[in-house]
Amino acid sequence: MSIATEPHGVTEPHAHSHGHDDAASASSRPKLAVWKFASCDGCQLSLLNCEDELLSIAEAVHIAYFPEATRAVVEGPYELSLVEGSITTPDDVRRIHEIRAQSGVLATIGACATAGGIQALRNWADVDQYRSVVYAHPEYLKTLDTSTPIASHVDVDYELRGCPVDKKQLIEVLAAFLNGRKPRIPTYSVCVECKLKGNVCVPVATGQPCLGPVTQAGCGALCPSYGRGCYGCFGPQDSANTESLTRQLVELGMPSDDIVRVYRTFNAGAPAFAAASDAVEADAVEAAASRAAEQGGAS
Amino acid sequence: MDDIRILQASGLDALIEELRSRGFRVVGPTLRGDAIVTGEIRAASDLPRGKGDSQDAKTYRVRSRGDDAYFGFAAPAQSSKPVFFPAEEVVWRGHRDHDDDGHFTVERDTPDGAPIALLGVRSCDLRAVQIHDRVLAGRSHVDAHYVGRRDGAFVVAVACSDPAASCFCASMGTGPRPATTDPETGASSYDLLLTEILGEDDHHFVMEIGTDAGREVADEIGASMGHPADRDDAVAVTDAAAARQTRAIDTTIVHDVLRASAESPRWEDVASRCLACTNCTLVCPTCFCTTVQDVSDLTGDSAERHRVWDSCFSESFSYIHGGPTRESTKARYRQWITHKLSSWEDQFGMLGCVGCGRCITWCPAGIDITEEAAALGRMSGLAAPAPAT
């Protein structure tokens, strides 16, 4: 179990500001582990997609556990753990506590890990019911009624939002970790990045709905940069006023069902978005009831 | 400078060419996608000829005017603010030299690039540049990067003929016809001022000369001499434009209204609508707040300090030792409008709003500074109550 994975072609790892030996061996570089829970692996792939930086990352940290990339495993503790995925089974709960205990800095990556992911839609469903419909032997299945973010179970040092995470933010967390500083992870709205880029505002100039005003920055305003409204994949910003945004979406002609759906995507489980979708649903139910009552009264 | 010239519409290319041959990078309004934005102008064909705009709370649309006007629209999506004061810039770069005992050297970044000629800048935005001259370059600590870009800039202003519904410069005293001189410094506001005149079969600009440099350019491109009556034509255009403005702020009371409104119940109301999205501040030609971000690479051998626009609408803006001082959106909205319409005057001697209307157009929730100021006026008892309907 303890075969060190030497990054390809690297024999003399770089020295670091915080005092590693010049002739640092694999064992003196900080150990990085990448963990997976309920998720699609897309965020881990974002890490592998950091092609230009991957070599420097491998020089700077000792990739000790990263099944998506290598089968070799180095035992903990790990100076830095990146955790992808949400907690959906009793075993997940046990495992995340073990990982926390073995990790120095623990950062969660992606909408699954930070909000429960698209699979948090189960939070609105009856798990027993669909379990018996989907599986021939539901009794073999050990699953929780909900999909929850990692931070609902253990302390998390940094959260990287997004479905998937943004490559630049991943590098920023690694660079900050290696240099002993705090990573820059803004929690303001997507509109900030959108305006800094010089984009023309999509809803104002075209009438298309955009979730940017209630969504946390980090993607570089990707969708509005291509003339499309933001889908909210980075989850709620720190001061999300979903009530006001819902009114704007209604005014732009979005039907209630669609509004419920836009809040219930990758970040359905994020409290601000969950509450917003529930509120729209409740209003729609109430409106339908009063319509029915009116029709009943009129007849 | 009582010198009036006439530039035929066909002479715009000569003007642009002359500025370019003098080494200026010409920056002005141009159509990009769904909006008129500020970009590089290489020829008159880069200008949004025949285009107008419709602007109102949370709506912006480009429209066809059905004529050949080059400047027949109001405030572009972004002002000239980023030209002199970019959204993000490097302040310094640092490098660790392993051959020199790990010594860390820091180099100040100096803005390079050609001097700027603003073409077609509107009165509101020109006033905003003067306000930035005061804020960024007219106090004890001068913003060297701003001054580096602003010094030696050439300004061809354009008087507005067709304000949008969002415009209220007339009430702010900042347009639609620009003041000849900067009231703070006494310097000429522009090198050249153009007023577009579109007749039946005549399309020309009344060109007013503001500086010697402006006169040189006018001479060089052969702009013919005009008459005092041409100035009357130009003033008639802006008078009509001012008369068409529907929004207004009462500047005689607004400073005191905001002072009296610290505890107004209006803040709760506006906070229920405000998305705390920051758009209003980032499109405002006078907002100048920035934050500093330090960036390092994985090795820590290279680092950069960036200066980036910030906004009093974000929670992190007021973060001090463990928490934000303006946690609620109502505190942030109050800060913003109070700064624009009251405390800015205490700080810099003029209001911080030039009436360009961008915060109204580009607010995704359609919050209207003129409406909020009017409501605060009524609620504070300093303005007459709204007529009963």
Ligand code: SF4
């Ligand atoms: S396009 Fe969307 S994200 Fe961009 S400024 Fe407009 S509302 Fe905000």
Ligand code: SF4
């Ligand atoms: S506060 Fe609004 S109207 Fe006034 S200058 Fe700024 S953006 Fe223009």
Ligand code: SF4
């Ligand atoms: S209104 Fe806000 S962002 Fe604008 S200058 Fe004042 S404090 Fe700065």
Ligand code: SF4
């Ligand atoms: S506010 Fe005045 S100067 Fe500015 S675009 Fe409108 S009419 Fe022109």
Ligand code: SF4
């Ligand atoms: S006033 Fe409008 S633009 Fe400004 S932060 Fe609030 S919602 Fe955004």
